Amino acid sequence: MSMIKTISITLTIVGIVLLAQALKPAYIICKRELNWGWGSLVILISLFILGYLILATALYQSTNADVFDLVVASILFGGSIFVALVMKFSLRSINQIRDITRQEHHHALLNERNRELLARLPSAVAEQEFELHYQPLMATQNNTIEGVECLIRWPHTDGSATATSDFIKLAEQTDVIVEITRWVIRTSLQQLGQWHLSGHKLTLQINISTRDLAVELVNYVEQHIQKNRINPSYLTLEITENLVISNQVNASKILQQLRELGIGISLDDFGTGYSSMTLLNQLPLSQIKIDRSFVHGMEHNKKHMAIVKSTLDLGKTMGLEVVAEGVENAQQAQLLKEMDCPLIQGYYLAKPMSVTKLEQWLQHNKHITTAAAN
Numbered sequence: 001m002s003m004i005k006t007i008s009i010t011l012t013i014v015g016i017v018l019l020a021q022a023l024k025p026a027y028i029i030c031k032r033e034l035n036w037g038w039g040s041l042v043i044l045i046s047l048f049i050l051g052y053l054i055l056a057t058a059l060y061q062s063t064n065a066d067v068f069d070l071v072v073a074s075i076l077f078g079g080s081i082f083v084a085l086v087m088k089f090s091l092r093s094i095n096q097i098r099d100i101t102r103q104e105h106h107h108a109l110l111n112e113r114n115r116e117l118l119a120r121l122p123s124a125v126a127e128q129e130f131e132l133h134y135q136p137l138m139a140t141q142n143n144t145i146e147g148v149e150c151l152i153r154w155p156h157t158d159g160s161a162t163a164t165s166d167f168i169k170l171a172e173q174t175d176v177i178v179e180i181t182r183w184v185i186r187t188s189l190q191q192l193g194q195w196h197l198s199g200h201k202l203t204l205q206i207n208i209s210t211r212d213l214a215v216e217l218v219n220y221v222e223q224h225i226q227k228n229r230i231n232p233s234y235l236t237l238e239i240t241e242n243l244v245i246s247n248q249v250n251a252s253k254i255l256q257q258l259r260e261l262g263i264g265i266s267l268d269d270f271g272t273g274y275s276s277m278t279l280l281n282q283l284p285l286s287q288i289k290i291d292r293s294f295v296h297g298m299e300h301n302k303k304h305m306a307i308v309k310s311t312l313d314l315g316k317t318m319g320l321e322v323v324a325e326g327v328e329n330a331q332q333a334q335l336l337k338e339m340d341c342p343l344i345q346g347y348y349l350a351k352p353m354s355v356t357k358l359e360q361w362l363q364h365n366k367h368i369t370t371a372a373a374n
């Protein structure tokens with residue numbers, strides 16, 4: 001066999017292999033995009049390969065001209081590469097378009113859900129659809145429950161609930177958050193007053209948002225502290241640095257007025273923002289809460305351990321109380337106790353609970369022993 005003939009046949013074989021490569025994307029496109037059944041696909045693919053072979057063989061046999069064979073083989077080979085590439089890129093583009101469409105659909109659904117939630121919030125406030133849950137904070141020095149943080153919940157009549165951070169983030173985009181905060185302050189301070197009357201001298205931590213930081217907040221808190229005969233030193237308001245940063249001067253002024261009433265101010269989720277250190281210097285704080293992302297895994301993560309330790313040192317040097325959030329196991333609790341972290345909070349102690357559950361829990365955990373915390 002001549003050299004040219006050998007090259008022609010080799011090109012034809014490689015061409016078939018290339019076409020075989022194009023079969024998978026072709027199959028996916030036909031099946032998924034065109035909704036073709038198995039039978040029609042097999043027939044199509046068989047015809048395709050058969051056609052190629054017949055064409056190649058017929059052309060080789062129709063002439064004895066070796067050069068003509070090579071030209072035909074090269075054209076078929078080039079065609080195979082073309083088909084293989086077209087199939088591959090078509091499938092890739094189809095997949096990309098699908099992904100984008102899926103993402104757009106997801107965003108559209110999310111926006112629709114958010115719009116719906118946002119529209120429902122004012123009536124939820126008016127109808128008092130919210131509930132408050134309380135999560136205990138334990139003093140590590142004597143293992144006693146020092147206080148609770150109140151965390152809002154939005155249960156629905158069908159038994160479901162909207163995740164707190166989801167609806168709080170939405171509410172924070174409008175003034176509805178101010179109404180929510182007022183409800184939280186009113187309800188939790190009334191509850192605190194009752195606990196104090198019944199002998200539970202707990203402290204209370206309330207989360208507030210940037211839109212709340214106005215003179216009206218100071219008046220509202222003062223009014224409800226007095227109404228419920230609460231010593232202001234039992235109340236701490238929690239702010240997050242991302243919220244304060246937008247209007248720091250105003251925030252600082254309002255927080256100072258609250259401090260002058262005798263109320264504590266805590267910097268929540270400490271270390272997660274860009275300017276934790278600046279805020280430490282500029283805001284009238286009494287407490288910092290180490291974000292749970294640093295407490296998470298601190299027992300075997302040296303970096304987390306170092307962050308927790310230096311925040312505790314920082315707190316000590318600056319005369320600030322430090323709370324470690326998100327304590328989930330005995331090892332973390334023990335390490336924090338050994339590092340003189342004054343207060344811990346997290347699922348290890350208890351999850352946020354309704355008033356009834358918290359009162360039962362307090363009955364059983366009046367004094368959490370060292371053994372339990374170890």
Ligand code: C2E
Binds near residue numbers: 346
């Ligand atoms: P946050 O103030 O940092 O509250 C702590 C969050 O961590 C709570 O989530 C709590 O349930 C959760 N948590 C506590 N211990 C653990 C733990 O050991 N492990 C883990 N994985 N999580 C733990 P929640 O209740 O969903 O609240 C989320 C955020 O929503 C709060 O973060 C706070 O920023 C905001 N928020 C909650 N209630 C209110 C409110 O009444 N007003 C405002 N403005 N914001 C609120």
Ligand code: MG
Binds near residue numbers: 149207238268
């Ligand atoms: Mg908080």
Ligand code: MG
Binds near residue numbers: 268291
């Ligand atoms: Mg936090």
